[in-house]
Amino acid sequence: MIVMLFYSHIKKELSAFTELGHEISCRLSEDDWDFPGYSRQDELRAFLEHNPIIDIACVDVVADGGIDAAEHLRRKSRDMYLILLSDATVSPAAYIKPTIMAGSLLIRPLTAASVKQVFTEAIREYIRSIGAEDEPKDGFLIENREIKRLIPYSQIVFFESRNKKVYINTGFEEYAFYDTLDDIESRIGDGFVRCHRSYIVSKSHIKKVMLSQNTVLLDDDYRIPLSRSYKSVLKELR
Numbered sequence: 001m002i003v004m005l006f007y008s009h010i011k012k013e014l015s016a017f018t019e020l021g022h023e024i025s026c027r028l029s030e031d032d033w034d035f036p037g038y039s040r041q042d043e044l045r046a047f048l049e050h051n052p053i054i055d056i057a058c059v060d061v062v063a064d065g066g067i068d069a070a071e072h073l074r075r076k077s078r079d080m081y082l083i084l085l086s087d088a089t090v091s092p093a094a095y096i097k098p099t100i101m102a103g104s105l106l107i108r109p110l111t112a113a114s115v116k117q118v119f120t121e122a123i124r125e126y127i128r129s130i131g132a133e134d135e136p137k138d139g140f141l142i143e144n145r146e147i148k149r150l151i152p153y154s155q156i157v158f159f160e161s162r163n164k165k166v167y168i169n170t171g172f173e174e175y176a177f178y179d180t181l182d183d184i185e186s187r188i189g190d191g192f193v194r195c196h197r198s199y200i201v202s203k204s205h206i207k208k209v210m211l212s213q214n215t216v217l218l219d220d221d222y223r224i225p226l227s228r229s230y231k232s233v234l235k236e237l238r
Helices: 011-028 041-048 066-076 112-130 181-185 228-235
Strands: 002-007 056-060 081-086 104-107 139-143 148-152 158-162 165-169 174-177 192-196 199-202 206-210 215-218 223-225
Touching: 002 011, 002 066, 002 112, 011 112, 041 066, 056 066, 056 112, 066 081, 081 112, 104 112, 112 148, 158 181, 181 192, 181 199, 192 223, 192 228, 199 215, 199 223
Parallel strands: 002 056, 056 081, 081 104
Antiparallel strands: 139 148, 158 165, 158 199, 165 174, 192 199, 206 215, 215 223
């Protein structure tokens, strides 16, 4: 499921954005899409607390917490396509900065043509990015008959091998696909470490390495087994 998030303090925009996003995604992509939309800051925060993976976001910087939301989303994923909504009341200096790195900007008053053009460009760019031959630098790409999904490395808690599949756990969702941990280990870089024949964990999500208990404690209190052969590597991360 590809997620395109909308946050706007103007409720009627959300309905129009969702309809347009659905129309464009159906025309350009065969994947399943979801279009969550929020007009209130507390609703958006509650949604983001679950740490969902957002592929494209359209954020209203005029709305309460809009700048913070844009920065939060960018921290979660460097590869996410970010569209900003603004108007003449907000200085460009507030949102044109490295902590946000927007791909597109829509200035109110909006026109149907301008919104359609920007949304089409965003969806096309996302589709192009996940279709690239090289492995994305900031995310793990799952691509098979059932799913095509870019998972930001920052949101991966661990990889698990079970029942002849590999599962990516983000703490909120789990994604299954066919692969081997040996192959994954060779692709994902130094941010992860093998701790068991069935597990690769994110170093940034390790809370504690308990050598005497043969356990690695991760965020959200996941307890991952630690094999004897990997103890020497994990010992350095205590």
